[in-house]
Amino acid sequence: MAVIIRPEQPGDEQIIHDLTVAAFEPMSFSDGSEAPIIAGLRNDGDLSVSLVAVSGGNIVGHVAFSPVTIGAESHGWYGLGPVSVWPEKQRQGIGSALINEGLAILRASGAKGCVLIGDPAYYRRFGFRSDGNLSYQDLPAQYVQSLLFGSESATGQMKFSPAFNR
Numbered sequence: 001m002a003v004i005i006r007p008e009q010p011g012d013e014q015i016i017h018d019l020t021v022a023a024f025e026p027m028s029f030s031d032g033s034e035a036p037i038i039a040g041l042r043n044d045g046d047l048s049v050s051l052v053a054v055s056g057g058n059i060v061g062h063v064a065f066s067p068v069t070i071g072a073e074s075h076g077w078y079g080l081g082p083v084s085v086w087p088e089k090q091r092q093g094i095g096s097a098l099i100n101e102g103l104a105i106l107r108a109s110g111a112k113g114c115v116l117i118g119d120p121a122y123y124r125r126f127g128f129r130s131d132g133n134l135s136y137q138d139l140p141a142q143y144v145q146s147l148l149f150g151s152e153s154a155t156g157q158m159k160f161s162p163a164f165n166r
């Protein structure tokens with residue numbers, strides 16, 4: 001079935017919440033904070049890009065991008081996540097379609113790049129790399145990744161929007 005990627009619209013909030021909970025529930029690393037983080041970003045005006053994947057009229061996936069600070073630089077950098085696909089719809093390319101569309105939107109908007117914390121085995125395919133210049137608390141460097149849109153590199157400590165720390 002064809003999958004359409006479109007921006008979040010009013011009325012999508014509950015299904016985004018439910019699918020985020022369902023996607024992260026089986027993940028051992030999850031503390032259950034992902035759905036409240038998305039709601040917090042939305043309330044704070046920090047949901048810079050919020051896309052849903054629609055298949056057969058149903059929302060089956062979601063990705064959020066929000067502003068991040070890197071070192072002293074607070075403009076032009078965005079963090080990817082949370083990203084979720086309904087468990088029974090995973091491994092059909094929906095997550096990749098959401099991420100690629102979000103990255104294209106950020107790139108077209110003149111952003112400097114995108115950063116994230118996640119499994120390099122998954123994010124490598126989108127061009128994310130860990131070059132050791134970016135850090136997040138005391139996390140091993142391999143999980144702290146960036147995708148540069150221009151010549152400026154992401155160097156320093158990465159700080160997410162306040163909704164990530166409530």
Ligand SMILES: CC(C)(COP(=O)(O)OP(=O)(O)OC[C@H]1O[C@@H](n2cnc3c(N)ncnc32)[C@H](O)[C@@H]1OP(=O)(O)O)[C@@H](O)C(=O)NCCC(=O)NCCS
Pocket residue numbers: 023024027081083084085086089090091092093094095096097117118119121122
């Ligand atoms: C991560 C997620 C959004 C990917 O969505 P998806 O629609 O299944 O992804 P795609 O179909 O585009 O890609 C699937 C590929 O990614 C791989 N993949 C998915 N999660 C992965 C992970 N954590 N590490 C490594 N590879 C992963 C799959 O093995 C598959 O690879 P293959 O095609 O070589 O078999 C989805 O698996 C999900 O919702 N997971 C639970 C929530 C989560 O972990 N979010 C990310 C937190 S960092």
